[in-house]
Amino acid sequence: MALLEVTNLKKSFQDTDVLKGISFSLERGEVLAIIGSSGSGKTTLLRCLNFLETADSGSIQVDHHTIFGGDDAEAASVLASPKQIRKNRLYFGLVFQSFHLFPQYTVLQNLTLSAQLKALKENKALPRQERRQKAEIFRTLDQQAMELLKRVGLSEKISSYPCELSGGQQQRVAIARALMLTPDILCFDEPTSALDPELTKEVMGVIRSLKSSDTTMIVVTHEMDFARNVADKVIFMANGIIEEKGTPEEVFDHPKSPILQSFISNT
Amino acid sequence: MYDISNWWNSYINEDFIRVTVQLWKGFGVTLSLFFLTLILAIPLGLVLAFCTRSSFPLLKLPFRAFVYVIRGTPLLLQLMIVIYIPGIAFHAPITKWGMFGGNVARAYFFGALFAFVINYACYFSEIFRGGIENIPKGQYEACDVLGMTRSEAFFRVILLQVIRNILAPMSNEIITLVKDTALARTVAVTEILFCAYEFLKIDAIIWPLFYTGLFYLVFNAVLTWLFGIAEKKLSRYYK
Numbered sequence A: 001m002a003l004l005e006v007t008n009l010k011k012s013f014q015d016t017d018v019l020k021g022i023s024f025s026l027e028r029g030e031v032l033a034i035i036g037s038s039g040s041g042k043t044t045l046l047r048c049l050n051f052l053e054t055a056d057s058g059s060i061q062v063d064h065h066t067i068f069g070g071d072d073a074e075a076a077s078v079l080a081s082p083k084q085i086r087k088n089r090l091y092f093g094l095v096f097q098s099f100h101l102f103p104q105y106t107v108l109q110n111l112t113l114s115a116q117l118k119a120l121k122e123n124k125a126l127p128r129q130e131r132r133q134k135a136e137i138f139r140t141l142d143q144q145a146m147e148l149l150k151r152v153g154l155s156e157k158i159s160s161y162p163c164e165l166s167g168g169q170q171q172r173v174a175i176a177r178a179l180m181l182t183p184d185i186l187c188f189d190e191p192t193s194a195l196d197p198e199l200t201k202e203v204m205g206v207i208r209s210l211k212s213s214d215t216t217m218i219v220v221t222h223e224m225d226f227a228r229n230v231a232d233k234v235i236f237m238a239n240g241i242i243e244e245k246g247t248p249e250e251v252f253d254h255p256k257s258p259i260l261q262s263f264i265s266n267t
Numbered sequence B: 001m002y003d004i005s006n007w008w009n010s011y012i013n014e015d016f017i018r019v020t021v022q023l024w025k026g027f028g029v030t031l032s033l034f035f036l037t038l039i040l041a042i043p044l045g046l047v048l049a050f051c052t053r054s055s056f057p058l059l060k061l062p063f064r065a066f067v068y069v070i071r072g073t074p075l076l077l078q079l080m081i082v083i084y085i086p087g088i089a090f091h092a093p094i095t096k097w098g099m100f101g102g103n104v105a106r107a108y109f110f111g112a113l114f115a116f117v118i119n120y121a122c123y124f125s126e127i128f129r130g131g132i133e134n135i136p137k138g139q140y141e142a143c144d145v146l147g148m149t150r151s152e153a154f155f156r157v158i159l160l161q162v163i164r165n166i167l168a169p170m171s172n173e174i175i176t177l178v179k180d181t182a183l184a185r186t187v188a189v190t191e192i193l194f195c196a197y198e199f200l201k202i203d204a205i206i207w208p209l210f211y212t213g214l215f216y217l218v219f220n221a222v223l224t225w226l227f228g229i230a231e232k233k234l235s236r237y238y239k
């Protein structure tokens, strides 16, 4: 079975149906690019995966675990509890279009804050004799954070504040922050659309460099070069449905649906 | 030759010392009223802010109405209501309340304090509400996707940003409070202006009134300086 299995996901706001039954799957290590015109529901899909919105129906399975919906209504209602959601959403990470770094924390603290809170909670659950020292845990986390910052090329910026960084640097911090909790699937919602072309290249380069056998990514993007050259799969969304999906070659070179054909010729 | 003892006698005279001692006592009352109001109105204001922000109309609407009425009427009127209405309307003047043990000055002080706390809590709650509502939604969402609980998000991420948002309006309001304590004079609280006015009434000397101005000015200078430091500290995180 695939790492991620999304089945017939539906979501509407008041009387507009935004997602009208989305199904797709993703293998470990794959990069999925989601493209589509404005208002087609791309952001809503990512927000449903990350539990920022609650889908109306359908199911989400990660690594054989059902984390949303499913056939069993009782199990589904257990999954809807805030505690379960907090646990299950950590299968995913999300990088926002406008970064949303925490302004009062340094780059390093932005990475370690949630990991520290998580470690403290887990530590508390341990029997007394197995509890590790807080300082020791925090040191390990600092090291992990430093490692990640090196990966996104920001080693010298660990004690800067977000307002002291360029947009591209901020987005790279946001990517490292999301990686800090080792999500199974990292989602990006138009990670470069707030950036100018130079910084877009910089951030896209970092995302591309993350590609490896165990990093699975979903990237909503308007960067067609990225979708074509980096993604393993491409989904084209239109009006709340998956209009077409396939490999980049299939989608970009041999589009079948007329909507996709006109979308590609327009970009 | 200039006679220094003459100068001493004419300026630093007995009156001056007597007035200074009395005004310091009054200023003690002023400061008590100020700090107690601050300490009580801030948490109460926070509670009011959460009530007026509630999505539950039965909670939200009455509290919004209450805040509106308190903010829309003079503090002086509220002071008079708190101090005189129990006696006039219910034959239970606050000076006779058991909790004050027959101490008239204490009864007036706490009556005034009550009115100040309610009044300022309402003003503070509106400032807090604005400060909370100005936090971008993305900050909460970033906390959510990082697996934080609501309270972790509030205390570790949101709160300091709220404090930064409210610092300027709060410093205005707090400096206004320093000066508003003088209103308590009208209900016989022996704060500094009350004391100065006694000298005018009894000894017919005017200058103690101006002398009180000095107390207010120096105290407000200290507050302004402290707020300046806080503002500088917090602005480090923002361009």
Ligand SMILES: Nc1ncnc2c1ncn2[C@@H]1O[C@H](COP(=O)(O)OP(=O)(O)OP(=O)(O)O)[C@@H](O)[C@H]1O
Binding pocket: A013, A014, A018, A036, A037, A038, A039, A040, A041, A042, A043, A044, A045
């Ligand atoms: N909270 C909401 N309440 C009501 N309608 C919403 C809400 N969020 C999204 N929508 C609507 O859902 C539709 C899809 O929005 P969505 O943000 O998912 O599109 P998108 O594909 O991400 O577009 P874009 O490329 O512009 O980011 C839009 O018509 C939008 O108005």
Ligand SMILES: [Mg+2]
Binding pocket: A042, A043, A044, A189, A190
């Ligand atoms: Mg979008």
